[in-house]
Amino acid sequence: MYDAIVVGARCAGSPVAMLLARRGHRVLLVDKVTQPSDTVSTHYIQQYGLRKLKEWDLLDTLAGTGVTPMRRMTISYRDSLIEGFADPLDGIxxxxxxxxxxxxxxxLEAADAAGAEVRQGHAVRELIVEDGRVAGVQGADGTRDRASVVIGADGSGSLVARQAGAEIYRSLPAESFVYYSYWSGLDIHFHSRIGVDQQVGAWPTGDGGTLIAIMKPLSRWDEFRSDVEGNFLQVVKDVVPDIAEQIAGGGERTEPFHGIRYPDNYYRRSHGPGWALVGDAGYHKDPITGQGISDAFVHAELLADRLHEGLAGERPMAEALADYERERDERTLSAFKFAATIGALKLPPELEAVFNALGREPEYARDFFNLIAGAITGERFFAPENVARMIGAAK
Known part of the structure; x- marks a missing residue:
């Protein structure tokens, strides 16, 4: 009998398992794949996400892998451009x-080192439900394991969410699609550049590699797919000619193109009798802001804290998990709405005026970079009085 079974061992599930195991709980962590294994990702980790890795004593491990450090950002909307970087956040x-x-x-290795039992290549077939309560999981191999709580960290198509009956209670439609691949031979810092109905994101990953991604409206999906490479390179040329020149002058694509129609933006009910959800299983927003990994870290710790309270008998589990969902939603709603808005690749007039102000006033640009870093909340940056102040100064 486990205290917790975590289904999904990536950037939400492994930290939950690690943090619970570090507190002495008996944890089983399962995943249908075996690491190392790739997955769809923006890869980007903001300073607030790196802060969690630092607190967990994992940041130095990551830094030692050959991953490329970034200290410069270029962000643009149409003809308005800002460059800079956030202030250090807790020394990061x-x-x-x-x-x-x-x-x-x-x-995954951190979860294992903390004492969690890890099973890779172990697919879950169904939840074990007894008297209306999730009581464990059954593997595809017939293995049955029981726990006080089952945690779904198994992505937007979560089996745990589906079988637990977790309904979506807030949703905004996805507006765009993404294509991306990787190049060698480029010298690029962080770029997020929105042109007319299209966007280019580019940043180094590690060991000389660079990710380049484009976004276009969903209505252009079929047209784009008729010539993926030609259309991809044309978007880069239209929006960021300098990067297109680097590609043409010696960049080498090292992998096939990956195309994704993302699911709608949503909040899904993330707790119930004997179960909880974390990461994309419970909450997903447009990838244009690249906050998925950092949010997964933050929410994994929040869930682990609340689960510990319930498992340790400090408060009723149902109450603790309800607080987890409430706190997650309160902390993310402004970012959720902002990501869905700019994911349409066309800013409403008020936000366009704000972006124009960022390009003209270094103070506001600095606040914006600190917003991205996680040092300033969306509620503070987008407060009506602050928006009015920025727009007024730009006139």
Whole structure:
């Protein structure tokens, strides 16, 4: 009998298992794949995500893998451009975008080192439900394991969510699709550049590799797929000609193109009798802001804290898990709405005016970079009085 079974051993599930095991709980961590294994990802980890790795004594391990440090960002919307970087956050003055074949094994090994039992290549077939309560999992191999709580960290298509009946209670439609691949031979810092109905994101990963991604409206999906490489390179040329010149002048694509139609933005009910959800299983927003990994770290720790309270008998488990969901939602709602808005690749007039102000006023640009870093909350940056102040100063 386990205290917790975690289904999914990536950037949400492994930290939950690690943190619970470090507190002395008996934890089983299972995943249908075996690490190292790649997955769809923006790779980017903001300073607030790196702060969690530092607190967990994993940041130096990541930094030692050959991942490229970034200390410069270029962000643009149409003709408005800002450059700079956030202030150090708890001494962290860089960001990283590691390949998931590098990051996920580090997290999994940390869970194992903390004392969690790890089973890789172990697919879950169904939840064990008794008297209306989730009581464990049954593997595809017939193995049955029981626990006080089962945690779904198994992504947007979560089996745990589906079988537990976790409904979506807030949703905003996805507006765009993404194509991306990797190049060698480029010298690029962080870019997030929005042109007319298209976006280019580019940043180094590690060992000389660079991720380049484009976004276009969903209505252009079929047209784009008729010539992926030609259309991809044309978007880069239209939006960031300097990067297109580097590609043409010696960049080498090292992997096939990956195309994704992301699911809608959503909040899914993330707790119930004997179960909880974390990461994309419970909450997903447009990837344009690249916050998925950092949010997964933060929410993994929040869930682990609340689970510990319930498992240790400090408060009723149902109450603790309800607080987890409430706190997660309160901390993320402004970022959720912002990501969905800019994911449409066309800013409403008020936000466009704010972005124009960022390009003209270094003070506001600095606040924006600190927002990205996690040092300033979205509620503070987008407070009506602050937005009015920025727009007024830009006129």
């Amino acid at each position: 003055d860089v960001t990283y975008a590691p390949r998931r074949t590098v990051l996920d094994p580090i997290l």
